Amino acid sequence: MKKLVVLFAILCPIFAAVQQYDGYQVYEVTAKTMEQLQALIELEQSGSYDFWNRIGFNAPTDIMAAPDQIQHLTDYLSKSNIEYRMKISNVQQLIDLPKSSEKLGPHSPRYNMTWDNYYRYDDIVEFAYELAATYPQLVSVSSAGQSYEGREMILMKISNGGDGTKNAIFVDAGIHAREWIAPATVTYIIRELVENYAAHPQYIDDVDWFFMPLINPDGYEFSHTNVRLWRKNRRPNDDVNSTCVGTDLNRNFGYHWNEGGSSDNPCNEMYHGPEAFSEAESKVVRDAIWAEANRTKSYMTVHSYGQYWLTPWGYTAELPDDYDQMYALAAEAVAALTAVYGTQYEIGSGTVLLYPNSGPSDDWAKGVAGIPYSYTIELRDKGPVYGFLLPPDQIIPSGIETWEAFKVIAENVAKMP
Ligand SMILES: [Zn+2]
Known part of the structure; x- marks a missing residue:
């Protein structure tokens, strides 16, 4: 019993640190007018939602919403006359899909990788x-x-x-x-x-x-x-008085840096x-x-x-x-x-x-x-x-x-x- 308690105490913080996505949904939206595009840009700039890919005009964009955001998101889209459809009904379900147990890929006795799973x-x-x-x-x-x-x-x-x-x-x-x-x-x-x-x-x-x-x-x-859908790097932004971690490295290169399509909000x-x-x-x-x-x-x-x-x-x-x-x-x-x-x-x-x-x-x-x-x-x-x-x-x-x-x-x- 004592051993179990110790084991639990060790494992618990590890489990607690893993972000769960139960009930998170992904909506595909397409901006077909400039007004709709602007509404999507504003939504993205708010930093409240995880946009899975870049906003485009007449190109689909996927937006993830936590369970308590779904109503707000769909209301916002309806109000902005933006067509949407649910694309993923439960993100955690996809994360939990069983890993391939078959070793079908090329492999070598010298390394672990086989390309039939994602490796570390x-x-x-x-x-x-x-x-x-x-x-x-x-x-x-x-x-x-x-x-x-x-x-x-x-x-x-x-x-x-x-x-x-x-x-x-x-x-x-x-x-x-x-x-x-x-x-x-x-x-x-x-x-x-x-x-x-x-x-x-x-x-x-x-x-x-x-x-x-x-x-x-x-x-x-x-x-x-920890967080399957993490995008940025892992340096804390304490230099800008923010508790949010990470910079989008693909907005950090020094050619016309910060000229649009990026954010000055460390939480974005x-x-x-x-x-x-x-x-x-x-x-x-x-x-x-x-x-x-x-x-x-x-x-x-x-x-x-x-x-x-x-x-x-x-x-x-x-x-x-x-x-x-x-x-x-x-x-x-x-x-x-x-x-x-x-x-x-x-x-x-x-x-x-x-x-x-x-x-x-x-x-x-x-x-x-x-x-x-x-x-x-x-x-x-x-x-x-x-x-x-x-x-x-x-x-x-x-x-x-x-x-x-x-x-x-x-x-x-x-x-x-
Ligand atoms: Zn990318």
Whole structure:
């Protein structure tokens, strides 16, 4: 009995810390007039609701409401003449879906990851170092820096040598903690590139790759242990007299920072931070991109969800001068992706297709680092289903189809002057 009490005392704070989502619902809404769009923007700026994806004009947006908010939300939407439909009736039910017990994915005795479940930070780091140990001629791993809580932010270089002047591709994932499919898909692609090198050597022979598969490790771990739908990093905002934790790292990059589509409220999911590059993680990623920027032709930052292949700019509806080239390459990549399972992506400027977001990493990569083909990729799914709670049996299909798109990017990058 005494043992039980002790066990309970130890476990209780752990259980108590886990956010439950019983009765939370997600509503899909679409703004079809400017007035409706404005009403959604105001609702988002209030910081009361968790918007799962970016507001867009004539594009669906998903809003989560706690049980005691549902009446207010639906009243507000009705009053604003915004059509809505319930998309998820109980968020906790999706979180509780049983994990896959089958090991169907690629696996190795050297690491835990199998891509039929979502894995933790330690497993991703182990995978990276084991790959480097097994394929030292192709893979090297380094720490690009540390997160706020002191986790190493790993950078994988995949290259078969040369004098460091080959055209390069830089890929990162997991800047938003809850988008678990992003690091899962990117590690799948890393595995394919390296372990199946013999089947397609040109993808490493002709270009150098830099991968940061998990750039918000503190948030990612927190989304596994405490709050499944955590988005931001984990640095407390006590410097701005707020008890709320975290900055949206993808609003914290220093190119037209704080010019719309972000929030100065530390409790908002899109809080842009007290200044550009105020956060350890965004600084580390900035410096890693910068170090190879002169030969990097494509930067791809992988997110979920909505199935979009987005180009800069986020801060303005104006298009980059070379938008047509950016669009053409994206279209070729998306065509290859769609050819696998028919998964449809929309292509275009983030601001034109959706709504402004200033301070995202791809704007900085293009505007400051000068990387011509900079994209934000929003992976599966696209209503009416799971959003961030994408079942793990979609990891491998997502990996397979996204790899086809990455091949197209690599083939083109290899040919660029
Ligand atoms: Zn995201």
